[in-house]
Amino acid sequence: EAQVTQNPRYLITVTGKKLTVTCSQNMNHEYMSWYRQDPGLGLRQIYYSMNVEVTDKGDVPEGYKVSRKEKRNFPLILESPSPNQTSLYFCASSLSGSRTDTQYFGPGTRLTVL
Amino acid sequence: AQKVTQAQTEISVVEKEDVTLDCVYETRDTTYYLFWYKQPPSGELVFLIRRNSFDEQNEISGRYSWNFQKSTSSFNFTITASQVVDSAVYFCALSEFIIQGAQKLVFGQGTRLTINP
Numbered sequence: 001e002a003q004v005t006q007n008p009r010y011l012i013t014v015t016g017k018k019l020t021v022t023c024s025q026n027m028n029h030e031y032m033s034w035y036r037q038d039p040g041l042g043l044r045q046i047y048y049s050m051n052v053e054v055t056d057k058g059d060v061p062e063g064y065k066v067s068r069k070e071k072r073n074f075p076l077i078l079e080s081p082s083p084n085q086t087s088l089y090f091c092a093s094s095l096s097g098s099r100t101d102t103q104y105f106g107p108g109t110r111l112t113v114l
Numbered sequence: 115a116q117k118v119t120q121a122q123t124e125i126s127v128v129e130k131e132d133v134t135l136d137c138v139y140e141t142r143d144t145t146y147y148l149f150w151y152k153q154p155p156s157g158e159l160v161f162l163i164r165r166n167s168f169d170e171q172n173e174i175s176g177r178y179s180w181n182f183q184k185s186t187s188s189f190n191f192t193i194t195a196s197q198v199v200d201s202a203v204y205f206c207a208l209s210e211f212i213i214q215g216a217q218k219l220v221f222g223q224g225t226r227l228t229i230n231p
Contacts, residue, residue: 031215031216033218035219042222042223043205048212048218056213058218090159094217096215097216097217099146099147099210099217100166100209102161102164103161103219104161105159105160107156108157110157
């Protein structure tokens with residue numbers, strides 16, 4: 001089944017404790033991105049990746065890092081999480097970064113930083 | 115910058131009623147792409163439809179239909195004979211060019227639809 005998977009689905013952590021949210025897709029998509037969803041602010045892009053080893057900042061990149069060492073994986077790293085990073089995070093992938101291509105989303109990761 | 119407006123924050127109807135979710139967009143592009151996504155209570159984002167600006171034909175998929183009107187910059191979504199399982203937050207979105215090879219989705223604020231039995 002074609003899908004985007006994320007782990008963990010739920011995470012409660014404390015300020016400053018490094019964490020990684022994994023994202024994997026099995027559709028051989030080139031383009032992947034991370035969004036966060038916050039009440040009143042909607043969904044905003046954090047980072048995106050056009051291909052292996054090609055990543056760039058989205059609209060809200062502060063406090064996050066990403067890497068793309070393999071085509072299928074695009075982990076989101078929070079080196080020193082803070083309470084304002086409490087949010088619902090989505091990984092998405094599409095065939096390419098063209099506007100014509102549909103982005104398919106993972107199931108989401110609900111992160112709480114205490 | 116592009117913008118998507120979903121003026122209806124919440125809608126509540128009784129099962130079997132028809133319901134229309136409004137979406138109005140702003141863009142300076144002559145060619146653009148619109149999307150609808152569904153977010154059920156479980157939280158995931160499910161793709162429903164993509165519409166190209168140069169194709170003004172309306173689309174129907176079972177009980178779902180979409181009315182695209184360029185003249186009013188609207189892309190409305192209608193559910194016919196609604197069911198409890200249709201309860202979800204629905205997002206309208208527009209894809210925006212970042213640089214060659216990169217895009218992002220600009221989402222509306224979403225409409226929370228509740229179907230009561």
